[in-house]
Structure formats: structure tokens, C-alpha cells
Amino acid sequence: QLVESGGGPVRAGDSLALSCAAVGAPFSTFAVGWFRQAPGKDREFVAAISRSATNKFYADAVKGRFTISRDNTKNTVYLQMDILKPEDTAVYYCAGIQAFDRDTIFWRNNEYSHWGQGTQVTVSS
Numbered sequence: 837q838l839v840e841s842g843g844g845p846v847r848a849g850d851s852l853a854l855s856c857a858a859v860g861a862p863f864s865t866f867a868v869g870w871f872r873q874a875p876g877k878d879r880e881f882v883a884a885i886s887r888s889a890t891n892k893f894y895a896d897a898v899k900g901r902f903t904i905s906r907d908n909t910k911n912t913v914y915l916q917m918d919i920l921k922p923e924d925t926a927v928y929y930c931a932g933i934q935a936f937d938r939d940t941i942f943w944r945n946n947e948y949s950h951w952g953q954g955t956q957v958t959v960s961s
Contacts, residue, residue, distance in 0.1 A: 866950070
């Protein structure tokens with residue numbers, strides 16, 4: 837089970853840190869991704885990180901503003917979001933997939949088998 841936290845209302849230019857905690861599974865065996873879904877839009881990829889944290893990948897829309905990281909000792913993956921914009925408003929989901937290779941990342945929705953319930957991020961101008 838994946839549980840997101842850290843969402844909330846913020847103003848444009850602010851920062852916010854999301855967390856994704858794994859319950860009941862060794863998170864170190866999972867590659868993890870963050871996705872988001874704005875009202876009326878499809879769920880879109882945001883960022884991904886490999887099991888080892890060696891490889892990371894970002895959507896162009898967030899590159900340079902968002903940072904994904906993980907602490908396997910705490911079974912948690914983080915998404916640090918800086919310089920937030922109103923267009924970042926969405927429900928943010930973390931997703932996980934058990935990966936054989938420590939350095940593989942995944943960025944497609946249908947590659948992930950485990951999903952959290954989502955946390956709302958609202959950025960006002």
C-alpha cells in the first residue's frame with residue numbers, strides 16, 4: 837500500500853514537499869513514479885526514480901523545479917516541488933512497481949502496479 841501526504845493549498849512561487857510511504861512492502865525493491873491529474877485532464881507523468889536512486893527522470897513541465905528522491909531506510913519517496921505555478925494544480929499520485937533491475941525507471945501509467953490514493957495540490961496565482 838502506498839500513502840501520499842504533504843499536499844495542500846499554496847501560492848504561486850511557493851514550495852511544497854510530497855511524501856509517498858510504502859506500508860507492508862520493502863520499498864527498496866520498487867521503482868517509483870509520481871503522476872498528477874488535473875480536473876478534466878488525463879493523468880500525466882511527473883517524475884520517476886529507480887530503486888537505487890541512481891536514475892531519475894522528469895517531465896519537461898517540471899524539470900528544474902521538481903526533485904524526486906528516496907530514503908529506502910524509511911520506505912519513503914519524496915517529491916520536492918519548488919517555484920510552483922497555478923498549472924501545477926492537480927491531484928498527485930505516487931506509483932510503484934517491483935523492479936528486478938536496480939537502475940531501471942518507468943514513466944508510463946500502465947507500467948505501474950501499485951498506486952496511492954492521491955493528495956491534492958492547489959496553487960493560486
